[in-house]
Amino acid sequence: MTAEHPHANMMVSSAEAALRSGWPELLKLSVGILAAIAVVAGVIMFVSQQVMSGGHGSVEIVPAAAPEAKVIKVYVSGAAQRPGVYPLKEGDRVEDALRAAGGPTDEADLAKVNLAALVRDELHVSIPARTTESFPAQSAEAPISAGKVDINAASFVELDKLPGVGTVTANKIIDYRQRNGPFRRPEDLRDLKLVNSATWDKIKELVVAN
Template structure:
């Protein structure tokens, strides 16, 4: 009789507990049945080509540096071709032309490194073939790399800064924009002008 009295006294609480237990069991059963659903693989889904387009920044020794829209899965060679191909003096052999590109990639085509004797020459030939100081506001990456202490990365940063923020107002702008160190600036000061 004690059990019957207990059930009668706590009938509401026992009903709620049994209902909660039933719901928990149903939830576990549903979750387990969802995990056992067969995985359907459509034929060819794994080998389908990448769909969509990507945006790639092509810089350095190319005919037309800029941002280009390419097909997803394109390679470095397609990015360079989209930029009009390599410029004279480009060192495309240092790049992996078969590498696949991803969205927001940046491809920098370097120029061939100048010889040590060319880097020490105070009067450097410009794009027009004239010998004289290099104009920071019109020099290409290849010309900038001929300056002592300026490699492909720094030259690309100078060209990029110029295209983003406009022409340099003075030679000291290179240091103010943290593009070159103070010692490099002093080495190239007699070799460059701002016009």
């Protein structure tokens, strides 16, 4: 039989004792590492939730400012409280132009005005006045006045007095003027079929388009 060496047995016993005494420290270290990992994971999840729910990490979207409407100028004449040139905006209507001019007078005949029509730059809005005055019939050759009638500025009464025109045609001329702007030349009345050839022959020497 081989004799056991006493020093060898002592070394083995010492190693086993040291190993047993080190297990609690190793266990504590492992638990600490796991706890640190859990804390880091929790912080990451919290920050992610804040970003997704609109927290400090969210991106604020600022809407672009709407472009300003272009300023236009419109001339209001006739039966308005304060006839004149007024600044308006694109998209405004005849009603807005009349409001800028102080509104209609008591004599204004708004039934002959398309208040919903859109206005544009350099438009002339003529507000006709009601009249109870009867005008005598005129012959085709009778002049209206010493001067010619400007079809771009004439009131309903002035147009109605032209030979062969009458109330229906006068309204058509004013309505076209409000919708499309001033006439370029007197012949537009004939070319646009606002008056027939017979009426044009009667008024062609009596009208201008300024």
